[in-house]
Amino acid sequence: MADDEDEGEGGLYEEGHWIWDENANQITFVSDRPVVVDEAIQMPTKMPTGAIEFRDDVDLIEQLRYRRRYQRKLKPEQPDIVTVQDCKDIAVYTAPVSILSPALVNMLHIPTTERFIKGLILCCQYYLQVSDEMAHRMLDLETRVRTPYCDVVEQEFGTNLNDLRVLVAKEYCTMLIGGADTKKYHHMGPAKKRRSLSDKDARLFETLLRMCVQIVWLALGRRAFNQIELEVNRLFKSEIFNAVEHTLKTNYVEKMTKEERNVLLGECVRTDKKLTTKSPMMNEVFCHRDIDYRMMGIGVIKMHQLPIRLKYIHNIVAGPEENYAALGVSLGIVGLSRSNFDTMLKPLPTAEDQKSKKSLGSMSSASAKSSGSIKKSGMACGQRKLYADIHLPLRSERGDPFPSSFPSEPEPPTSCNDTQRRRWLKRLHRLRRGQRASAGKRA
Structure with a gap:
């Protein structure tokens, strides 16, 4: 059968040995196979341009193949919940082979990128939540008088978004400078002494960014894709170089009201000359502005006596996903039971969904009057709400005194699934080998 064409290449746990990992407190498999660096498949040869389309029409046969070979297998003590790894697995499985590379697969499975993805999901989830809320507030102001309390509420929304963007930006900065576990992915080498390979660097980050958009979309229940893609590209590339906006031509920023712009774009927007423009993320x-210095160390430096707000963020970004429900935190569908979703993490229909389909007409007309942002959220589309809203604890009014010495003890690294990483590398090697064989026959 074609499905079994790679079964003769050996199992996942062949040609290796098992060791006890003190950090993870578990047995880990270490491969004895020599590391073969194939420059031809290290990175795609061309910069990805235009829309990179992921397959969203995976048929039942392919789903069965994915479940049997590539879906994350549970350990006896693990709860059957959705994890960020599940979202990464589906994104890699449905991605075009042309954008995949060993460097990309490896980079998706390191602690810094894991925290980066979780922070980006959290930031986008809260952005969509606040965007919906602001759209409703602007509609209400057509018939109501604006009060000083409106400024207080909107300032809180803006502060929360600023802090969540910082949470993502700190990990992004680590990637750019090749710090921590991202050293070997730096375009000038781990020691930064090579000639600058800026094209290779651009290809890696372009594909990583597109992959992260897909992962965020999957983690947020497959909703508001355009809104997520536009905002992520604005954050990392600025409005001037937002290729998605240049393609879609939504003018969503210009259509925002002044109040929406202050909340959703933040107070750190700078307008410089085109070539010296820094991205909003930087x-x-x-x-x-007043930024709690402890935000920069979440998930990296072990800090004691964190305020409630930072504990909430730490539990999401660096805490175990199986504890989300008990701790009352929300990160999209992550932490929910996998039985509520199919193999591709599409929500299974319920009886309530059938009833809601009959009442969509009135909601679409109300959504059309919104501020101009692309409204495709669950509320706007009449979809069933899959997960709870984010309720960030308020910032402490009293300033905590600086400690006598800053903490330096590292926190245990965020766990990544090395088994899945090796699975995807093996699949990529097989697919690329098949492509080269086909090209040889045509030649």
Whole structure:
């Protein structure tokens, strides 16, 4: 059978040995196979341009193949919940082979990228939540008088979004400078002494960014894709270089009201000359505002006596996903039971869904009057709400005194699934080998 064409290449746990990992406190498999660096498949040869389309029409046969070979297998003590790894697995499985590379697969499975993805999901989830809320508030103001309390509420929304953007930006900065576990992916080498390979660097980050958009979309229940893609590209590339906006031509920023712009874009937006423009994500790090210094160490440095707000964020970004429900935190569908979703993480229909289909007409007309942002959220589309809203604890009014010495003890790294990483590398090697064989026959 064609499904079994790679069964003769050996099992996942062949040609290796098992060791006890003190950090993970578990047995880990170490491969004895020599590391073969194939420059031809290290990175795609061309910069990805235009829309990179992921397959969303996976048929039942392919789903069965995915479940049998590539879906994350549970250990006896593990709960059957959706994890970020599940979202990554589906994104890699449905991605075009042309954009995949060993460097990309490996980079998706390191602690820094794991925290980066979780922070990006959290940021996008709260952005969509606040965007919906602001759209409703602007509609209400057509018939109501604006009060000073409106400024207080909207300032809280804006502060929360600023802090969540900083949470993502700190990990992004680590990637850019090749710090921590991202050293070997830096375009100038781990020691930064090679000639700058800026094209290779651009290809890696372009594909990583598109992959992260897909992962965020899957983690947020497959909703508001355009809104997620537009905002992520604005954050990392600025409005000037937002290729998605140039393609879609939505003018969503220009259509925002002044109040929406202040909340959703933040106070750290800088307008420089085109070639010296910094991305909004970088502006968040160097913004002249009150930023809790402990935000920069979440998931990296072990800090004691964190305030409630930072504990909430730490539990999401660096805490075990199986504890989300008990701790009352929300990160999209992550932490929910996998039985509520099919193999591709599409929500299974319920009786309530059938009833809701009959009442969509009135909601679409109300959505059309919104501020101009692309409204495709669960509320706007009449979809069933899959997960709870984010309720970030308020920032402490009293300033905590600086400690006598800053903490330096590292926190245990965020766990990544090395078994899945090796699975995807093996699949990529097999697919690329098949492509080269086909090209040889045609030649």
